[in-house]
Amino acid sequence: MAAIRMGKLTTMPAGLIYASVSVHTVKEEESKKQLVKPEQLPIYTAPPLQSKYVEEQPGHLQMGFASIRTATGCYIGWCKGVYVFVKNGIMDTVQFGKDAYVYLKNPPQDCLPKMGVITVSGLAGLVSTRKGSKFKKITYPLGLATLGATVCYPVQSIIIAKVTGKKIYATNFWST
Numbered sequence: 001m002a003a004i005r006m007g008k009l010t011t012m013p014a015g016l017i018y019a020s021v022s023v024h025t026v027k028e029e030e031s032k033k034q035l036v037k038p039e040q041l042p043i044y045t046a047p048p049l050q051s052k053y054v055e056e057q058p059g060h061l062q063m064g065f066a067s068i069r070t071a072t073g074c075y076i077g078w079c080k081g082v083y084v085f086v087k088n089g090i091m092d093t094v095q096f097g098k099d100a101y102v103y104l105k106n107p108p109q110d111c112l113p114k115m116g117v118i119t120v121s122g123l124a125g126l127v128s129t130r131k132g133s134k135f136k137k138i139t140y141p142l143g144l145a146t147l148g149a150t151v152c153y154p155v156q157s158i159i160i161a162k163v164t165g166k167k168i169y170a171t172n173f174w175s176t
Contacts, residue, residue, distance in 0.1 A: 114152035121148030 058066070122145035129140045150157040 118148040
């Protein structure tokens with residue numbers, strides 16, 4: 001039985017080699033018989049002398065699509081800009097949440113006293129504007145809480161101030 005399998009395996013490739021060689025030789029003979037000069041090919045013939053170039057006019061369907069495309073082009077660009085803005089905002093918020101979770105999971109030893117200073121300074125601003133205007137009720141607590149955060153975290157405050165300053169500077173040139 002092993003000898004029969006061996007015979008089948010050897011006869012099959014030999015038959016394929018013969019078939020491919022015979023086809024190859026036939027193609028070589030046919031190509032030698034039917035050689036064509038480049039001038040005889042249809043792409044090299046000169047166009048008729050009375051031919052005239054006429055630009056194709058768009059049809060009703062093409063005109064409809066073109067008008068839809070021009071009408072919706074600015075809206076699609078606006079939607080794309082809003083999508084990128086929202087996507088970046090969501091990604092920044094998610095990253096901030098992850099960073100805050102890691103920070104609060106393993107807080108440093110002086111975290112609670114610093115948070116206490118920031119909270120007390122914000123509450124002091126809130127109490128000081130009990131009978132003030134709405135503007136004062138917003139700015140005093142935020143200002144004093146920011147001052148408390150600056151005292152507790154000076155390095156981060158400097159970094160935030162630099163980044164904010166650069167953004168304001170760039171916005172000034174962008175708006176003019």
